[in-house]
Structures are given as C-alpha cells and as structure tokens.
Amino acid sequence: MAEPDFTPFENDVESVGCEGLTVENGTDAIALYGRIKITRDQQGLQHALWLRDFANAVVARLSAEKDLPDHTAGPKLTGSMKNPFA
Amino acid sequence: MFRMLLLLATIILPIPLSAQPLPVGCEANFAGGTLPAVDAKHSAQSQTVCYRQFAILHSALTKTPVWSAEHLTAQRVGAASGLARKGTFHAETRIPAAERADLIDYKGSGYDRGHMSPSGDMPDGASQQESFSLANMVPQAPCNNEVIWEQIESAVRGYVTAGHDVFVVTGPIYDGATVATIGNNVAVPTRIFKAIFEPKSGRAGVYVTANNNDVSEYATFTLAELQEHTGIDAFPSAPSGTKGRAMELPLLSAPHHACRAAR
Numbered sequence: 001m002a003e004p005d006f007t008p009f010e011n012d013v014e015s016v017g018c019e020g021l022t023v024e025n026g027t028d029a030i031a032l033y034g035r036i037k038i039t040r041d042q043q044g045l046q047h048a049l050w051l052r053d054f055a056n057a058v059v060a061r062l063s064a065e066k067d068l069p070d071h072t073a074g075p076k077l078t079g080s081m082k083n084p085f086a
Numbered sequence: 087m088f089r090m091l092l093l094l095a096t097i098i099l100p101i102p103l104s105a106q107p108l109p110v111g112c113e114a115n116f117a118g119g120t121l122p123a124v125d126a127k128h129s130a131q132s133q134t135v136c137y138r139q140f141a142i143l144h145s146a147l148t149k150t151p152v153w154s155a156e157h158l159t160a161q162r163v164g165a166a167s168g169l170a171r172k173g174t175f176h177a178e179t180r181i182p183a184a185e186r187a188d189l190i191d192y193k194g195s196g197y198d199r200g201h202m203s204p205s206g207d208m209p210d211g212a213s214q215q216e217s218f219s220l221a222n223m224v225p226q227a228p229c230n231n232e233v234i235w236e237q238i239e240s241a242v243r244g245y246v247t248a249g250h251d252v253f254v255v256t257g258p259i260y261d262g263a264t265v266a267t268i269g270n271n272v273a274v275p276t277r278i279f280k281a282i283f284e285p286k287s288g289r290a291g292v293y294v295t296a297n298n299n300d301v302s303e304y305a306t307f308t309l310a311e312l313q314e315h316t317g318i319d320a321f322p323s324a325p326s327g328t329k330g331r332a333m334e335l336p337l338l339s340a341p342h343h344a345c346r347a348a349r
Contacts, residue, residue, distance in 0.1 A: 012175070012189060012193055013174040013175045013176065013189065013218075014174055015171060015172070015173050015174070015175065015205070015218065016170070016171055016172055017170055017171025017172070018170070020240075022171055022232075022236075024198075026193075028193075028194060031198070031228070031232070033228075033232035033233075033236070034232070034236060035236075074196070075194060075195055075196025075197075076194050076195055076196070076268070078195070078196075078266040078267060078268055078274065079266070079267040079268070079271070080264045080265065080266055080267055081264065081265060081267050081271055081273060082263070082264055083260050083261075083262055083263055083264055083265045084127065084130075084145075084147035084148065084260075084273075085127045085128060085147075085148075085260050085316075085317065086260070086262065086263055
C-alpha cells in the first residue's frame with residue numbers, strides 16, 4: 001500500500017486505487033474519485049500516507065512544468081449519429 | 087431423406103456468428119447458462135467475447151458493448167475486495183480495428199471510460215486487467231461513473247457479500263432518433279442499466295441511470311420493462327413472475343457526493 005506506483009501525467013491508460021479511491025492517470029488530466037475511510041489505526045495511517053504521496057507526486061510534477069496554463073481547453077465537441085437501435 | 091436435407095442445410099447455410107459455440111466455461115457468466123437475448127437491431131454486426139470472469143456482446147454499430155454479463159458470488163467478491171485496483175485501459179484486439187473503440191476516441195472527450203462489468207468485481211489480477219478492455223466500456227459522464235454508478239456497483243457487491251448469489255447484466259441504453267458520439271463514431275449512451283437476478287429467491291430488478299453530469303438518483307425497472315425499453319432480455323431463464331416484479335434494489339447508505347464535471 002506504500003506510495004502510488006505511477007508517474008503523474010505519464011500516460012492515458014493506467015489506473016490504480018487505494019481502498020475505495022480510484023486514480024486514472026492521463027497526459028492532460030488525472031481523475032481521483034471514490035470514497036475512503038481513514039480509520040484511527042495502522043491501516044488508516046497507510047491510507048493517509050498513500051494520499052500524501054499521491055498529492056506530493058502530482059504537486060511536484062505540476063510545479064516543475066514550464067508555462068503551466070491557467071486552464072487547459074475544455075472537452076472536444078461531441079458528434080452525432082443516427083441511433084442504430086431506434 | 088429428412089436427415090440428408092438437414093445435413094445439406096447445415097453445409098450450405100452460413101453459420102451466423104452468434105451461433106458459434108462459446109468457449110468452454112463462458113456459460114458460467116449467464117443465469118441458467120443462457121445468454122441475454124437481444125432483438126435483431128442489437129444483434130446486427132455484433133460479436134460475443136468471453137473473458138475469464140465476464141462476457142460481452144459487442145456492437146460494431148456503437149463501438150460499445152450491448153451487454154456485459156457476470157456471475158457474482160460471496161467468494162468472488164471477497165477475493166475482489168482484497169485486490170487493489172490496478173489495470174491499463176486497452177483496445178480489444180479480438181474485435182476488428184474498424185469496429186472497435188480506441189483510446190484516442192475517449193481522450194479529451196469529457197467522458198470517462200466507464201466499465202460495464204466493474205474492475206472491482208474481478209477476483210484476480212488477470213481478470214481485472216481484462217475488465218479494462220474498451221470492449222467492456224461505454225462513454226460515461228464522469229458524475230455518473232464516479233458517484234452514483236460507483237455506489238450502485240458497491241451496493242451490489244454488498245448484497246452479494248451478505249450471502250446472495252446473483253447474475254448481473256450491465257449495459258447502455260440509446261434513446262432518441264440520434265445519439266451523441268465521441269471520437270470516431272463511438273456512441274454515447276443516454277442511459278445506463280444494471281440488471282441483477284438472484285435465481286434462488288427469484289428476485290430481480292434493474293437500476294437505470296441517466297448518463298449525464300446532473301444525475302443524482304436511479305430509476306428501478308422490472309426485467310420486463312428493461313426489455314420493452316431496450317429490446318434486451320437480460321435473463322431469458324428468469325420466470326415470468328420474476329420478470330414482472332422489481333425487487334427493492336440494494337443501495338449503500340453512503341452520503342451523496344456533490345459532483346461537478348470539469349469544464
């Protein structure tokens with residue numbers, strides 16, 4: 001359970017988790033979602049350390065970026081097709 | 087004479103893809119060993135793909151599954167809960183490239199790659215990795231996937247852990263004359279369903295959620311209603327009484343999380 005074994009923003013395919021939390025890596029954005037209970041015990045400490053290491057890794061990577069924009073562009077426009085099942 | 091005709095017919099008629107025998111063991115994913123039954127529109131240009139712990143019907147028309155089926159037992163869910171999430175999203179090489187979604191289709195689309203049979207149901211590393219196949223995914227609104235859908239998946243696992251042996255069929259619903267697409271014609275579902283059936287008790291029901299970022303609740307359908315709306319009979323082996331009556335669906339008492347999609 002130590003530190004998250006992934007490099008932030010390195011690829012678009014990796015997914016790891018910590019108890020009820022899910023991380024999806026991405027070259028443009030990382031998603032972190034789910035739910036976790038930090039219990040007042042050794043396991044809770046491990047989970048808290050995981051969260052700290054995750055946040056540290058992301059902060060380090062973003063801080064090292066040159067010309068980090070204020071906001072990246074929003075999602076691409078979607079297209080449409082005739083509903084094949086209608 | 088009749089036998090000879092039959093033999094001739096067998097030789098002459100092309101065998102439809104769907105009639106090809108499934109790999110040994112694949113039937114274990116289906117209640118009564120029977121695949122979900124779909125109407126002609128859904129079966130057109132479709133292909134069944136079997137994995138270690140789930141199976142799908144993939145449609146080249148939408149580049150998504152039509153359904154994804156699995157069998158959940160307390161033992162399986164127990165093994166899955168002890169396994170940390172780890173996997174890499176990948177295109178399905180068993181489906182021809184022109185018929186399947188690729189990673190680039192989802193990239194920057196604003197939609198998640200939403201598992202239909204969830205990674206959290208997979209009891210070992212190999213089956214978990216298989217669940218990351220894009221053939222098991224639909225474009226899912228982040229606030230659906232990451233909040234209510236995650237809670238539904240957890241609630242089903244909780245129900246199974248409590249000693250209920252269930253079959254699950256999950257899939258997209260496409261409403262309306264036109265549907266949105268991302269990338270190269272990967273269709274975005276308007277709704278997503280998860281049907282569960284417990285043969286022992288005869289209980290069954292279907293969660294139905296809107297595939298958007300404002301979704302905060304689900305509707306409960308009977309199996310019969312799902313079939314009316316989608317043309318998909320999730321569990322052909324279920325008795326008609328079961329199909330016409332929806333169980334009280336399991337739901338976690340987890341607090342509702344606020345969710346706002348990135349703009």
